[in-house]
Amino acid sequence: GAVVSQHPSWVICKSGTSVKIECRSLDFQATTMFWYRQFPKQSLMLMATSNEGSKATYEQGVEKDKFLINHASLTLSTLTVTSAHPEDSSFYICSARDLWTSSNEQFFGPGTRLTVL
Amino acid sequence: GQQVMQIPQYQHVQEGEDFTTYCNSSTTLSNIQWYKQRPGGHPVFLIQLVKSGEVKKQKRLTFQFGEAKKNSSLHITATQTTDVGTYFCAGVTTMDTGRRALTFGSGTRLQVQP
Numbered sequence: 001g002a003v004v005s006q007h008p009s010w011v012i013c014k015s016g017t018s019v020k021i022e023c024r025s026l027d028f029q030a031t032t033m034f035w036y037r038q039f040p041k042q043s044l045m046l047m048a049t050s051n052e053g054s055k056a057t058y059e060q061g062v063e064k065d066k067f068l069i070n071h072a073s074l075t076l077s078t079l080t081v082t083s084a085h086p087e088d089s090s091f092y093i094c095s096a097r098d099l100w101t102s103s104n105e106q107f108f109g110p111g112t113r114l115t116v117l
Numbered sequence: 118g119q120q121v122m123q124i125p126q127y128q129h130v131q132e133g134e135d136f137t138t139y140c141n142s143s144t145t146l147s148n149i150q151w152y153k154q155r156p157g158g159h160p161v162f163l164i165q166l167v168k169s170g171e172v173k174k175q176k177r178l179t180f181q182f183g184e185a186k187k188n189s190s191l192h193i194t195a196t197q198t199t200d201v202g203t204y205f206c207a208g209v210t211t212m213d214t215g216r217r218a219l220t221f222g223s224g225t226r227l228q229v230q231p
Contacts, residue, residue: 034219036221041226042223042224043205043221043222043223043224044160044205044221045221046218046219046220046221093159093160095160104148104150104165104209104219105150105162105165106150106162106219107162108152108159108160108161109159110158110159111159
């Protein structure tokens, strides 16, 4: 099946620093990747939709200047949390859709746990 | 905005008992997807329902999409300990702009006691 990787798996950083998270589709091409955050025992909240070669579409309430998304190729999207603060601590998960299938199935990465001290 | 509600939030069953989770959307959906997330893991796609009134089965799992395409259910017959996890529905809506949005339900956490 399709595999999506995320790097890093977890990161601890100081308040005020920026953190970059990578999302890669390993064996398929994805024009669209999605970024979610998930708080403990809660549902996934869609943050933004990342489209290859164009600007990301952010959900209401998500600051685009704080969560920078770059989808430079059909297999890589990055999320940069700028000037991170403790309230940004969360589990960030990306997902991707296969370019060549008509299915809406999304393949999820393993997630990145961010802790901001 | 669109809301997708799921009930119950949590259910604890004895192994062998049945389990059902229900999903309701505030708006009509293009289709609905179901995912399972094991503790500490990431969501894994189970199935997609597209047609009004559609019923699909995967072994002990039965998925149903309502006639009005606003609700759905997942039923597990004779639960096993391997069924433990959180089950999410995710509704897909198509906006006027043509953009599609996927909204996850709040999830139902299933615990199965051996």
